[in-house]
Amino acid sequence: MTAPFRFPRFFVTTPAPCPYLPGRQERKVFTELSGPHAGELNDALSRIGFRRSQGVAYRPSCAGCTACVSVRIVTQEFAPNASQRKLLRRNGDLEIAVCRPWATDEQFQLLRRYLAARHPGGGMAGMDEDDYADMIEHSPVNSMIVEYRTRTTDGSRGELVGACLTDRQADGLSMIYSFFAADEEGAEARPGLGNVIIMDHIARARDAGLPFVYLGYWVKGSARMAYKTRYRPLEVLGPNGWRLLTEEDVVAAPAREPALAPA
Numbered sequence: 001m002t003a004p005f006r007f008p009r010f011f012v013t014t015p016a017p018c019p020y021l022p023g024r025q026e027r028k029v030f031t032e033l034s035g036p037h038a039g040e041l042n043d044a045l046s047r048i049g050f051r052r053s054q055g056v057a058y059r060p061s062c063a064g065c066t067a068c069v070s071v072r073i074v075t076q077e078f079a080p081n082a083s084q085r086k087l088l089r090r091n092g093d094l095e096i097a098v099c100r101p102w103a104t105d106e107q108f109q110l111l112r113r114y115l116a117a118r119h120p121g122g123g124m125a126g127m128d129e130d131d132y133a134d135m136i137e138h139s140p141v142n143s144m145i146v147e148y149r150t151r152t153t154d155g156s157r158g159e160l161v162g163a164c165l166t167d168r169q170a171d172g173l174s175m176i177y178s179f180f181a182a183d184e185e186g187a188e189a190r191p192g193l194g195n196v197i198i199m200d201h202i203a204r205a206r207d208a209g210l211p212f213v214y215l216g217y218w219v220k221g222s223a224r225m226a227y228k229t230r231y232r233p234l235e236v237l238g239p240n241g242w243r244l245l246t247e248e249d250v251v252a253a254p255a256r257e258p259a260l261a262p263a
Helices: 038-046 082-090 105-118 129-137 193-207 223-230
Strands: 028-032 051-053 056-060 068-074 095-099 143-149 160-169 172-180 212-219 234-238 241-244
Touching (some): 038 051, 143 193, 160 193
Parallel strands (some): 172 212
16 A cells, blocks of 8 residues: 655754854754645644744754743633733734735835844844745745735725734644834834734634644743743643643743744
């Protein structure tokens, strides 16, 4: 009998400086996503902690370190707290549209401003138009771009202030990368917009009957990742499978606006 699809081959990257914890090295195990069963493979791998980047699924495999923990929001049980409800009301005028994964110059210019404001020295700072198009368009799975625009009174298209590359999986939405207007002095800036994008995905997943929103990795001790613990109930993946995050798991560290880089 012929197997429905070939068992994937896995590879390991060479060690490189960790972008989240100073003085540590990161290493990743990865496999290619291709062919007619790429979506099924991606779904299966996501349930054991893998993330997608273009046509590759990967997860950390660092010698002597397990700081990166896969996390996902339980959509049916999430209820926004007072500050999150305030953010939703403040951004209630946004026009939101689901688009096919096609890169536009408007998206790329927003990404450039976002990176300059939030991650000027990051690994994506040198991304050009072709790199961006590869990130958005080279998806072997069911992907979409969710765009967030200001609402106009004359029926014209509003200004793009946020976007998120998202995969629809069998059991949830996986937020691959989001970016938004983060200029502190820009007229288009909206405090908390990154959080609004996450809550919009929770609502979308819940409405679609999908139990989870995958947020990638939470790194205990990294201030850049602390924001993910605001969305409860939150499940973390451990040696014995998925379980609910507890207060004992959380390190007290200042939180920042979501970057949702593919980490």
